[in-house]
Structure formats: structure tokens, C-alpha cells
Amino acid sequence: MSSIAETASLLADRTRATFCQALLDGRAWTAGELARSAGVSASTASEQLSRLIEGGLLAEERQGRHRYVRLAGPEAAALIEAVASYAPAASSRPRNLPRSGRAGAEARARTCYDHLAGELGVTLADAMISRGLVSEDAGLSVTPAGRDWLADALGYRHPAGARRPLVRSCLDWTERRSHLAGAVGAALCATSLERQWVRRIGSGRAVKVTPAGAESFRELLGAEVG
Amino acid sequence: MSSIAETASLLADRTRATFCQALLDGRAWTAGELARSAGVSASTASEQLSRLIEGGLLAEERQGRHRYVRLAGPEAAALIEAVASYAPAASSRPRNLPRSGRAGAEARARTCYDHLAGELGVTLADAMISRGLVSEDAGLSVTPAGRDWLADALGYRHPAGARRPLVRSCLDWTERRSHLAGAVGAALCATSLERQWVRRIGSGRAVKVTPAGAESFRELLGAEVG
DNA sequence: GCGACGGTTCGGGCTGCGCCGAACCGTCGC
DNA sequence: GCGACGGTTCGGCGCAGCCCGAACCGTCGC
Structure with a gap:
């Protein structure tokens, strides 16, 4: 029995797909x-x-009378992203410029499952590549310098036998350029939230870079954000 | 409009999914x-x-009264693989051992879209990793030694700005271990067919390692196959 | 206690779509 | 020319599944 059809069926409905896209921010929704x-x-x-x-x-x-749901794990997020990425022709962005307000804030900086996306995500990805922390010319990989940086700047060490890739490229549906997902993306996002380099805006996936964050990103990566 | 639902719908039907799985051998079917x-x-x-x-x-x-179809490209194959990979619980393999005959031949060696899979694919992937041509500990990447090997042994040089990743891991539905896809996998498969290291059996995706192929794989990769 | 509210279950309506057989069209071989 | 054959189109059948409103259940706040 063709379990591929069943898996695809989960995302083959408008409503369910919308749910999953919303949940790509990595948080639990009611x-x-x-x-x-x-x-x-x-x-x-x-x-x-x-x-x-x-x-x-x-x-x-x-919890009480609430039912919180979230994505089951990184594999689930990867699946959704994989399907979402495959649709270059049928763009969901007829407008050419992000508008101000909530949509604009999301375009500037937001979370995508467990990593940072939007202009912020792209800028940080570019910075890491141009600093030689991540290399793009053999697929996508973390350089030795990048590993040191992860340990020094973020205090992150990749477990040896981890199933999850250290770094993965994620092309989402608003930006046309990819940003960093995988363990690196998750560590960067977690640290950024923890140290208040970025702060969530409202209940959506939008985030805002704090002054301390702008300072840190400039210092650690030479990236100008905000 | 949620184009993710439409994309998923394509694979959400039993018959269509079966078609796509068959076409994963990378060839055109009527x-x-x-x-x-x-x-x-x-x-x-x-x-x-x-x-x-x-x-x-x-x-x-x-062509004449025939209608040949094939996968539209590597992205299409990647999408199908991504969906197929997501289903570790619902195995499509109730039997524990591959039987002899056609099914057995496919289990031993076959093509998967444009690269080699089956036991052969896994063996070659392991050999490339243990020889240090491909590294597994930061996602999956080709080492400098691997790039030299690609040029020397296969005559393959990766274009600088190529969108396609040099190497990608592919976990398909019969093997539980992953093998090498991406440009490296495609180059290895193409060369193998070209130099008659492997030969197609019948009309399916099964292939057979030739004596010359066994010799070459041993010499180039230290891999014992066949 | 009561009412407000989040969530679930159930019944039913409607649509979509996957399937087939029959008729038809083009190509091929003779 | 003709028949065989691969493929397509069309009509129609039947099921699956998506949706809603109404009734109901549990939790929370008062």
C-alpha cells in the first residue's frame, strides 16, 4: 500500500495546509x-x-480547556517546507513589495519553524557565508572556522552522531533566497531569543531585532540589520 | 491561495503516487x-x-503513437523522495528479506531517478565516506580529496554557480540506509552506465554490476560489490 | 450554583474526483 | 485499403471527504 499517497493527502487539503503553514513558526497554537x-x-x-x-x-x-498543537518535529517541518518550496511558478506573492504593518514586519524578520527567516534570516545567512563560517560551494556545509564560531559565539557543539544535519538550506515562500535551517539555524534562533537579540511581536511569527541584537549581529557576524 | 495543497494533491492519490515511484528510476515510461x-x-x-x-x-x-513520460527534473524527484522518506512507521516492506528474481535484483542494485541505489548504492556511499571523499559529520559534503577524485576518476567538475547541490542524501523506500544523490550521485551513475560498469536488466530499474565494474569499484573506491 | 467559552461529536448536504467502459482518433504494419 | 493497437475523450457511477450547524461536554471565572 502506497503510503506516499497517504502522507501527501495530509497536506493536500487547503485547510490543513494553511494550518501547517501557520505552525511553521514552530510554536504551539490553540x-x-x-x-x-x-x-x-x-x-x-x-x-x-x-x-x-x-x-x-x-x-x-x-491544557485545561485548550488544545495546543505544534509540528511534531524537524522532519515534519522539513516535509512541509519541501512541498512548499516546490511551486516556483504558482507564487503566493502577487504583490511585489511587502506592505507595512504586520505583513511588513513578517517580511523583515520572523521565525520559520525553529530558525530565523525573512530579510533578517537572509542577511545573517549571507554574513555567515561571506565570513567563511558556512560554505556554499559543495552543497551547504559548516567550515571548521564555522564550528569554532558556533562554539564560541553561541556555545553550540554539534553532537557527533546526530541525525539532524548541522546546516540545511531553507527556501520559504516569501523570500526567494534561502536562509539557514538545520541545527545551526535552530541554535542561532534559540540564542537570539534567549539573549534578547530579537523579540517576538504579537502572536504571529514576526520578530523584531533589539538594539542589543543589532549590536551583537554586527559584532559577531559583521551584519547590519534593523 | 494555498498552492501547497495543490502540489500535495498531485501525490495524494494512490495511482499517481505509484506512477511517480515507478518514474523515480529516471527513465521515460509509456x-x-x-x-x-x-x-x-x-x-x-x-x-x-x-x-x-x-x-x-x-x-x-x-513519439508516434506512444506517449512517453518522465519526471520533469531533479526538483520533482527531490519532492517525491521527500514525501516518500517521511513515513518510517508505515513501512511498505512487510517482508523482511528481498526475494530472488526481479525484486531481488532491484534490491541488490538499481537506479533511483538519476543515481545508483540498492545495496550497490549503499556500498558505494559507505566506500566514499570511509575513503574520506565525502564527509558526513556536517550534514553531507564533498571533501577536497573528494573533488579531486571526482575530477580524476569520473572526469566530473562541479560548475561554480550550480543550483543543484553537489551531494545530497537519498533515503529511499526499500533500503533503510541512505545513499548518495545530487550531482555526485548522478555523475557516478552516468559514468557507470557509460563505461559499462553496470548494465540495465530488463525494462525496470534494476541494474547488474559487470566484471569490469566490480574491478573498477574495487580499484577506485576499495568497494567490494557483486 | 451559573453563564461564558473552548473544544468535540454527530448528522447531513454538497462537491470533487477517481474509476471504468465505450466510442473515437492517429499511427503503424501489411 | 484494412486491421491492430496505443492513447484520448466522454458520460456516468459511486465513494470519499470537506464543510457546517446544532447539541453536547469540560473548564474557567464569578
């Missing part, structure tokens, strides 16, 4: 939030979420 | 061959193929 964001009734959302959970794409956590 | 292999009528196959082509996943080529 069922109601997702229902509203997708424009469907609560009952519909409940059913579709159950399907996604049963399919292993989402994980749930119940 | 509509009739696919219909028989999937166990559907010619009319059904015709319709579903048209959908896949319209969706950009497949490309067609008409």
Missing part, C-alpha cells in the same frame, strides 16, 4: 486560533487537526 | 506501461498522467 486564521469553523478545525495528529505531522498538548 | 504497472485502465492512466504533467511534476514526449 485550535481556535488556527480555525480563525484559516477561516473555518471550530468543528472543522477540530476534525482536521485530529487527522494531522493521527498522521503524525502534528503533536498535541492539552 | 502510458501503457505505467497503467499496467499500477493496475488501472488505460483511460485512467491517461487522465492521471495529464494531471501530473499539468502540475509540472512530469514531462512528456510524444
Whole structure:
């Protein structure tokens, strides 16, 4: 039996796909939030979420009268990104310039599952490449200097036998350039939130670079952001 | 509009998914061959193929009264592999050992889109890693020694600005270990077929290592195959 | 206790679509 | 020319599944 069809079916519905895209910010959403964001009734959302959970794409956590759901793991995020990336012709961006407000903030800086994306993500990726911390010419890989930098600047050491790739490229649906995902992207994002280099705006995936963050990014990577 | 749902829909049907899996051998099949292999009528196959082509996943080529279809490109193959890889629990292999005959031959050595897979693919991947031509500990990357080897042994040089990754890991649905895809995998496969290191068996994706091939693999990679 | 609210379950309507067989079209071989 | 054959188109059948509203359940706050 062709389990590839079943897996694809999970993402083959408008509502479920919208849920997954929203959850790509890596955080847990309540069922109601997702229902509203997708424009469907609560009952519909409940059913579709159950399907996604049963399919292993989402994980749930119940708290009181709330049902929180989030992506089941990095593999689930990678799957969604893989499908989302494949659609260069059918762009979901008819407008040529990001508008101000919430959409503009998301275009500037946001999280994408567990790493940083938007203009910020691209800028940081470029900076790491031009500093020789990440090399682009043999696929995508972290250089020895990059490993040192990860340990020094972020305190991150990659476990030897880790299944998850150290670095992975992620091309998402708003930017046309790729940014850094994988363990490196996750470490950078986690550290940035932890040390308040960036702060979340509102309840979406948008983030804002703090003055301390701009300073740190300049110092550590020579990147001018904000 | 959520184009991710449309893309996923292409693979969300049993018949279409079966077609795509068959086409993962990288060659062109006729509509009739696919219909028989999937166990559907010619009319059904015709319709579903048209959908896949319209969706950009497949490309067609008409010759006389035949309609040949093949995967549209490496991105299409990567998408299918990505979806296929995501399903470790729902295995499509209830039997624990590959049987002899056609299935056994495919398990031993076959092509997967444009690279070598099966036991042969895994063995060659292991050999390249243990010889230090490919490194596994920072994602997957080609070492400088590996680049030299590619040039010397295969005459392959990676174009500087190539969009396609030099090396990529591919975990397919029969083997549980990954083998090498990307430009390296394609180059190795192309060279192997060209120099008759392997030869196709029948009309499927199975291949057989020739005596000359066994010799070459031993000499170039220290790999014992066949 | 009560009401408000988030979430779920159930019944039912509607649409989409996957499938087939039959008829048809083009190509090939004779 | 004719028949064989690969492929396509069309009509129609039947199922799957997406959606909603209504009723219901648990939790929370008062």
C-alpha cells in the first residue's frame, strides 16, 4: 500500500495546509486560533487537526480547556517546507513589495519553524557565508572556522552522531533566497531569543531585532540589520 | 491561495503516487506501461498522467503513437523522495528479506531517478565516506580529496554557480540506509552506465554490476560489490 | 450554583474526483 | 485499403471527504 499517497493527502487539503503553514513558526497554537486564521469553523478545525495528529505531522498538548498543537518535529517541518518550496511558478506573492504593518514586519524578520527567516534570516545567512563560517560551494556545509564560531559565539557543539544535519538550506515562500535551517539555524534562533537579540511581536511569527541584537549581529557576524 | 495543497494533491492519490515511484528510476515510461504497472485502465492512466504533467511534476514526449513520460527534473524527484522518506512507521516492506528474481535484483542494485541505489548504492556511499571523499559529520559534503577524485576518476567538475547541490542524501523506500544523490550521485551513475560498469536488466530499474565494474569499484573506491 | 467559552461529536448536504467502459482518433504494419 | 493497437475523450457511477450547524461536554471565572 502506497503510503506516499497517504502522507501527501495530509497536506493536500487547503485547510490543513494553511494550518501547517501557520505552525511553521514552530510554536504551539490553540485550535481556535488556527480555525480563525484559516477561516473555518471550530468543528472543522477540530476534525482536521485530529487527522494531522493521527498522521503524525502534528503533536498535541492539552491544557485545561485548550488544545495546543505544534509540528511534531524537524522532519515534519522539513516535509512541509519541501512541498512548499516546490511551486516556483504558482507564487503566493502577487504583490511585489511587502506592505507595512504586520505583513511588513513578517517580511523583515520572523521565525520559520525553529530558525530565523525573512530579510533578517537572509542577511545573517549571507554574513555567515561571506565570513567563511558556512560554505556554499559543495552543497551547504559548516567550515571548521564555522564550528569554532558556533562554539564560541553561541556555545553550540554539534553532537557527533546526530541525525539532524548541522546546516540545511531553507527556501520559504516569501523570500526567494534561502536562509539557514538545520541545527545551526535552530541554535542561532534559540540564542537570539534567549539573549534578547530579537523579540517576538504579537502572536504571529514576526520578530523584531533589539538594539542589543543589532549590536551583537554586527559584532559577531559583521551584519547590519534593523 | 494555498498552492501547497495543490502540489500535495498531485501525490495524494494512490495511482499517481505509484506512477511517480515507478518514474523515480529516471527513465521515460509509456502510458501503457505505467497503467499496467499500477493496475488501472488505460483511460485512467491517461487522465492521471495529464494531471501530473499539468502540475509540472512530469514531462512528456510524444513519439508516434506512444506517449512517453518522465519526471520533469531533479526538483520533482527531490519532492517525491521527500514525501516518500517521511513515513518510517508505515513501512511498505512487510517482508523482511528481498526475494530472488526481479525484486531481488532491484534490491541488490538499481537506479533511483538519476543515481545508483540498492545495496550497490549503499556500498558505494559507505566506500566514499570511509575513503574520506565525502564527509558526513556536517550534514553531507564533498571533501577536497573528494573533488579531486571526482575530477580524476569520473572526469566530473562541479560548475561554480550550480543550483543543484553537489551531494545530497537519498533515503529511499526499500533500503533503510541512505545513499548518495545530487550531482555526485548522478555523475557516478552516468559514468557507470557509460563505461559499462553496470548494465540495465530488463525494462525496470534494476541494474547488474559487470566484471569490469566490480574491478573498477574495487580499484577506485576499495568497494567490494557483486 | 451559573453563564461564558473552548473544544468535540454527530448528522447531513454538497462537491470533487477517481474509476471504468465505450466510442473515437492517429499511427503503424501489411 | 484494412486491421491492430496505443492513447484520448466522454458520460456516468459511486465513494470519499470537506464543510457546517446544532447539541453536547469540560473548564474557567464569578
